[in-house]
Amino acid sequence: MPANLKENLDSLQGLARERTVKTQNIEFDLETIIKRIDRGVIKLDPDYQRRHRWSDELSSRLIESLLLNIPIPVIYISQDVDVDEETEGDTSRFTIIDGQQRLTAIYRFMKNELELTGLETLDAINGLRFKELPPFLLRRLDERTVKCLRIDSTLDPQVKYDIFERLNTGSVKLEAQELRNATSRGPFNKAIKSMASHPQFREMLQIPVENPEGSSKVRKMEDLELVLRFFSLKGGQYKTLSKGLKSFLTSKMNEFNSLSPNEIDRMDSEFRSCMNFIYHALGKNAFAKYSIQDGEIKKKMSSFNAAVFDAISVGTFDYFTIHQLEQRNLDDTGKFTGYHVIFSDPDFFSAVSGATADSAKVKYRINKVIEFLAQ
Known part of the structure; x- marks a missing residue:
């Protein structure tokens, strides 16, 4: 072991302990997720997230995967407020770090806002909305759960931004400004959203x-x-x-x-x-x-x-x-x-x-x- 590393071992251990992410694997059924979004417990579109970009066809394919019991990627959720802490106003206990596009598609469909399109396996239900599905498919959705990785950000709010950047940097999923929106947070970042609506x-x-x-x-x-x-x-x-x-x-x-x-x-x-x-x-x-x-x-x-x-x-x-x-x-x-x-x-x-x-x-x-x- 290098001498300089031995000398700094205590500080290194302290830093590693401080920045270690605390996580918990959980599963939510779809109805629970929708109710929590409606109540504001889960914030679907935090400021650092991109805007919704999925087409109706891509969103429909996700719904088809749920109906066919095909696994979908894990949703990363940040716990921003401790469960025992009281909140006021529009403060959310959880925000989405990764999986916003998927949850938005699910939310839109179960709120009857999305009409299924472009399906190939279940092509017979193209053109239908949630409330128009046959009962056996509705039951399948009732039984589906979404796997989530809950990350404790209550001690260090920077954690969720670090994770968001690491999940997306170097991938083709984010445009340059979408990444800046996530990593360069501040009052000007908020102001340009208003200016762009001129x-x-x-x-x-x-x-x-x-x-x-x-x-x-x-x-x-x-x-x-x-x-x-x-x-x-x-x-x-x-x-x-x-x-x-x-x-x-x-x-x-x-x-x-x-x-x-x-x-x-x-x-x-x-x-x-x-x-x-x-x-x-x-x-x-x-x-x-x-x-x-x-x-x-x-x-x-x-x-x-x-x-x-x-x-x-x-x-x-x-x-x-x-x-x-x-x-x-x-x-x-x-x-x-x-x-x-x-x-x-x-x-x-x-x-x-x-x-x-x-x-x-x-x-x-x-x-x-x-x-x-x-x-």
Whole structure:
């Protein structure tokens, strides 16, 4: 044994003892789980979890597995409040660390909200909801239990986040912003969820305002990442981008989470003023990508492009004053007249077309918009 390890053995044992996770294997029948979710005892969608992304077909296949008694993966549940402790308001005793998508599918079906679709083995019940199932299948669901691993987080709340990150880091299950949502917690992370619901912002992202949850951008939290990109790059910060954009955004997320409530409120106001200005100037296709020939639009290649979003949103904020953005005078919004010509620049077109996270391309496309506005 190395000498330095012997010297630090006591502290190592103490740390290992302190961070050892206390777990208990339990099983819940489906009815008990549904009742506990309804009563708020189990919180199905904690802040660090992703949004529900399963399609009705994937959810239906899970229900089919339950009906056929096919084992499903263990659900990880965090016990956040001791059983003997009294709680008030909407405080939940348990939250879901891993298994939110599965439990949401089960909850939706047993609440009669999910219509089965895409089943192959039990194809005869496609189109049915929970209350329409034949009695023998209802009895099968009554007898099904879900295996859970309950983790005691009452002593150290950080435990559940550590486990969540370890279960998901390195897998393909989470998008970058979904992982940041889990691991970079704080007031700014909460605030961007409100900002991303701004109606004009959603419309320019081609997210249906009447059904935002139907958009993959919302389900994968891409809308939240775009808000983060705006704040990370604006004010000339894009000029400091040297490392990868993904790690740059993560470091900015942690930095912004340490800001005061007043500073975050100011950022919220700036974002909304900027999005309102852009919408007023360019409409719902503000962040579209175009192919230009002889100075004219040949083709709209996409209604939304994230790299174009960087260029237009950051370029706008950095060129205009906050007063101009709030006032939205015709002289100012009119500066975008004919802006499509920037797509005829091969370097700009390249900067919004491939390897768009490259730092040189990020800087070029934002500078190009600022140059256009300044001419």
